[in-house]
Amino acid sequence: DTAVSQTPKYLVTQMGNDKSIKCEQNLGHDTMYWYKQDSKKFLKIMFSYNNKELIINETVPNRFSPKSPDKAHLNLHINSLELGDSAVYFCASSQGAGYGYTFGSGTRLTVV
Amino acid sequence: LAKTTQPISMDSYEGQEVNITCSHNNIATNDYITWYQQFPSQGPRFIIQGYKTKVTNEVASLFIPADRKSSTLSLPRVSLSDTAVYYCLVGVNRDDKIIFGKGTRLHILP
Numbered sequence: 244d245t246a247v248s249q250t251p252k253y254l255v256t257q258m259g260n261d262k263s264i265k266c267e268q269n270l271g272h273d274t275m276y277w278y279k280q281d282s283k284k285f286l287k288i289m290f291s292y293n294n295k296e297l298i299i300n301e302t303v304p305n306r307f308s309p310k311s312p313d314k315a316h317l318n319l320h321i322n323s324l325e326l327g328d329s330a331v332y333f334c335a336s337s338q339g340a341g342y343g344y345t346f347g348s349g350t351r352l353t354v355v
Numbered sequence: 356l357a358k359t360t361q362p363i364s365m366d367s368y369e370g371q372e373v374n375i376t377c378s379h380n381n382i383a384t385n386d387y388i389t390w391y392q393q394f395p396s397q398g399p400r401f402i403i404q405g406y407k408t409k410v411t412n413e414v415a416s417l418f419i420p421a422d423r424k425s426s427t428l429s430l431p432r433v434s435l436s437d438t439a440v441y442y443c444l445v446g447v448n449r450d451d452k453i454i455f456g457k458g459t460r461l462h463i464l465p
Contacts, residue, residue: 247398278455284440286399286455333398343389346398 249347266334275317364460377443
């Protein structure tokens with residue numbers, strides 16, 4: 244069973260479109276995250292949610308919005324996509340301090 | 356925010372022990388030290404986490420000196436499949452802006 248699953252795995256779309264990436268975890272973790280890995284392979288945290296409350300919101304454009312319908316899901320909505328949004332987006336979850344993150348397999352977003 | 360510094364790349368041979376050292380001079384009292392492994396086209400995978408002294412699991416060992424300003428990930432008897440990028444992180448999982456650095460690209464040769 245996949246612990247953290249995200250869909251789709253690949254997403255190719257045109258500039259200006261709106262898209263969503265879904266993430267689900269079956270680990271019972273309290274906190275979920277979204278990370279962005281750019282072409283230089285830097286992993287940067289975008290958001291985290293703890294018990295449906297946003298607790299970290301890095302300086303990302305407000306075109307990106309996380310939505311958590313319940314503790315097991317944290318979806319990422321992106322409006323008005325730009326070329327610079329092309330990257331691999333990783334969802335992760337954590338049980339808390341001392342337990343580390345569990346990452347999904349990533350969604351490769353390509354904006355053309 | 357505790358910043359980490361690690362070698363950009365390392366090469367080793369199958370069967371060798373590999374040690375990757377990470378510097379984190381401004382580590383805070385509550386910070387944990389965590390190492391992740393990432394293969395191409397996959398998400399990072401948790402390897403090991405520690406707070407002080409030594410931690411060992413079935414995959415690796417983590418050595419942390421008393422001042423906690425550095426840590427060393429030790430991989431015993433590496434194989435070709437250990438070729439990956441290894442990230443050293445410092446921070447507290449929840450409510451913190453944990454930063455992934457550039458990582459160390461480990462290349463295992465036959």
